[in-house]
Amino acid sequence: MKEINLPVPSPMHNEREVSADKATLAPTDVQAVFREIVAVQHDASVEMLREWIALPTLAQERLNVSEGAEHMATLLKESGFQRVKIVPTNGLPGVFGTLDAGASKWLGIYFMYDVMPFDTSKWSSPPLEGRIVHKPSIGKVLIGRGAENQKGPQAAFLAAIRAVLTSGRKLPVNIALVAEGEEEIGSPNFRQVTEEPEVLAALRKCIGVVVPELTQTSSGSVSVVLGSKGTVEFQLIASGERWGRGPTVDIHSMEAPRVDSPAWHLIKALTTLVEADGHTPAIDGWFENVKPLTDRQRDLISQTARITSEEDAMTSRGIKHWFNDEDYRAGLERLASQPTINLQGLIAGYTGPGGMSILPARAEAKFDLRLVPDQTTGELLSKLNTHLRTHGFGDIEVNVTGGYDPTEIDEDTAIIRAQRAVLTRVGVEHTLVPRAPGSWPGVIFTARPLNVPACGFGLGRGGNLHAPDEFIIVESTDPKVAGFDEATIGFIEYLYQIACEE
CATH class of the missing domain: 3.40.630.10 (Zn peptidases)
Known part of the structure; x- marks a missing residue:
């Protein structure tokens, strides 16, 4: 030994x-x-x-x-x-x-x-x-x-x-x-x-x-x-049944010229959640309760940037660029200060090998939110639901599985x-x-x-x-x-x- x-x-x-x-x-x-x-x-x-x-x-x-x-x-x-x-x-x-x-x-x-x-x-x-x-x-x-x-x-x-x-x-x-x-x-x-x-x-x-x-x-x-950071785990689910448009069961894709698609309906809803950069939350009021970093906190982040390796951080994550090509310190500040809307995964229709000619009746997106002080889970979920209704996606189900501040x-x-x-x-x-x-x-x-x-x-x-x-x-x-x-x-x-x- x-x-x-x-x-x-x-x-x-x-x-x-x-x-x-x-x-x-x-x-x-x-x-x-x-x-x-x-x-x-x-x-x-x-x-x-x-x-x-x-x-x-x-x-x-x-x-x-x-x-x-x-x-x-x-x-x-x-x-x-x-x-x-x-x-x-x-x-x-x-x-x-x-x-x-x-x-x-x-x-x-x-x-x-x-x-x-x-x-x-x-x-x-x-x-x-x-x-x-x-x-x-x-x-x-x-x-x-x-x-x-x-x-x-x-x-x-x-x-x-x-x-x-x-x-x-x-x-x-x-x-x-x-x-x-x-x-x-x-x-x-x-x-x-x-x-x-x-x-x-x-x-x-x-x-x-x-x-x-x-x-x-x-x-x-x-x-x-x-x-x-706090977190919220949830799914957004679009279905022909709740929407009142599109099929209530998977149907042949030949019907696409005359039948609405719940999958595309969900995708259109998803594009409204973030800005054109595909990154920044675009929901009204999302940042209004974000507590700014103090001078002391910014100084601590600078110290971390000096003693840790940017190369190791990138290599371990398999990436070559930080968001917006910002420098290492700016990325560390984002980690501490920015709330996020992260798309974990998408599920719709056939996902096996090859293709299958169907028009799916249901589509689901899995998400997590990351919250910073002084945001709360209740606040952000309320704003998410309001956003979906305002943009014409009130039929999309928001299924929350857990979260905390x-x-x-x-x-x-x-x-x-x-x-x-x-x-x-x-x-x-x-x-x-x-x-x-x-x-x-x-x-x-x-x-x-x-x-x-x-x-x-x-x-x-x-x-x-x-x-x-x-x-x-x-x-x-x-x-x-x-x-x-x-x-x-x-x-x-x-x-x-x-x-x-x-």
């Missing part, structure tokens, strides 16, 4: 100690826990992740609904949580667990146990196998759906808890963990989980909520994120200070970022009734998020990038740092 190899000299004590009531690890204990991770737990922790990947919960298809929740609950029990229960909702159930270590502070943790769908034919190895392969210039990686988002970092977090407890130590903070099975469809019922009386009471004791993530870039740097937190909050302290101590280059371009339901925690800060944290790196061959690095060839064990160690560092924060 390999040596302990944090991306930098650590370890967590650094000639400091936490007071006794916070269950500090003495310097000698630190290495004992680290040995537990590397020499004792490594194979079992990786196998835990592989078994989790082998059981996908797909909210879109309602696949493994009860099995996914039960497996999530089992993982918490096996990781030392004393109180674990499955929380029913109007959709997929949530899971709640508490680990009371007798510490003075409580920390909230957010998990998701669902994953994105996958097309096996596009993967180099089976997406549910969790095969470990060597990637040149990266190291040993584990490939599987959920490896990066989010089962990989979540497995590393659970491994961190297990390492502390099985080495005979106590955690320095108590943990209240909530997990959902619908994040990939916009968390439509997650609020029901957090507002269950026992769950709400536990979360109210927490100093903040953290989502475990893999945050390192290919160069090893980390963005400390101060918020995220954006979130912002202060850079001086304890869960951010602790993150920066750990990254500084272990020598990981990092910068503050005003807002993540992606979304997670952090607003459930930052808004009423909880009003606590929420952010992501984690060392390590993955790739191909939401795409074929999604992976997590298990053993890194780059000393600046953490593998699975080092990511596990990073979570321990963070928990002890949280205990130190005033």
Whole structure:
């Protein structure tokens, strides 16, 4: 088994100690826990992740609904949580667990146990196998759906808890963990989980909520994120039945000279949603509640542009130009400040090989919106519906599957200070970022009734998020990038740092 190899000299004590009531690890204990991770737990922790990947919960298809929740609950029990229960909702159930270590502070943790769908034919190895392969210039990686988002970092977090407890130590903070099975469809019922009386009471004791993530870039740097965009998942559906024109069932295409087409009707509606650039939202009032970036936020974006690689960003996304041929910094500012109307996919009529002479009766477009402060999901959906009616497309069905508002937190909050302290101590280059371009339901925690800060944290790196061959690095060839064990160690560092924060 390999040596302990944090991306930098650590370890967590650094000639400091936490007071006794916070269950500090003495310097000698630190290495004992680290040995537990590397020499004792490594194979079992990786196998835990592989078994989790082998059981996908797909909210879109309602696949493994009860099995996914039960497996999530089992993982918490096996990781030392004393109180674990499955929380029913109007959709997929949530899971709640508490680990009371007798510490003075409580920390909230957010998990998701669902994953994105996958097309096996596009993967180099089976997406549910969790095969470990060597990637040149990266190291040993584990490939599987959920490896990066989010089962990989979540497995590393659970491994961190297990390492502390099985080495005979106590955690320095108590943990209240909530997990959902619908994040990939916009968390439509997650609020029901957090507002269950026992769950709400536990979360109210927490100093903040953290989502475990893999945050390192290919160069090893980390963005400390101060918020995220909101999102809305929905479909626009045109049909002859609702429109009152065109067929109500698929018919032969020879009828096209005299019968209206619901598919073309939908396409015409879609062209009204964005400007001629095919990018900028064209719905009346879409930008009226967009909160401008502050001078501090713009400065943070400039710092990020200086320490991250534009070439890596383009290569990893398979692109050669940013929108409107803008420069790298301008693109980063767009990521933080601009709301979007993204067309995910179009479905109409025959989509198999070759052609089929039909005039389809139904057409569907799948969308996601990304929201920035101070926009709300209710506001934008109202404006979307008004826009469609005004432009003569009121018959088109708007089917909303989920969504939530954006979130912002202060850079001086304890869960951010602790993150920066750990990254500084272990020598990981990092910068503050005003807002993540992606979304997670952090607003459930930052808004009423909880009003606590929420952010992501984690060392390590993955790739191909939401795409074929999604992976997590298990053993890194780059000393600046953490593998699975080092990511596990990073979570321990963070928990002890949280205990130190005033």
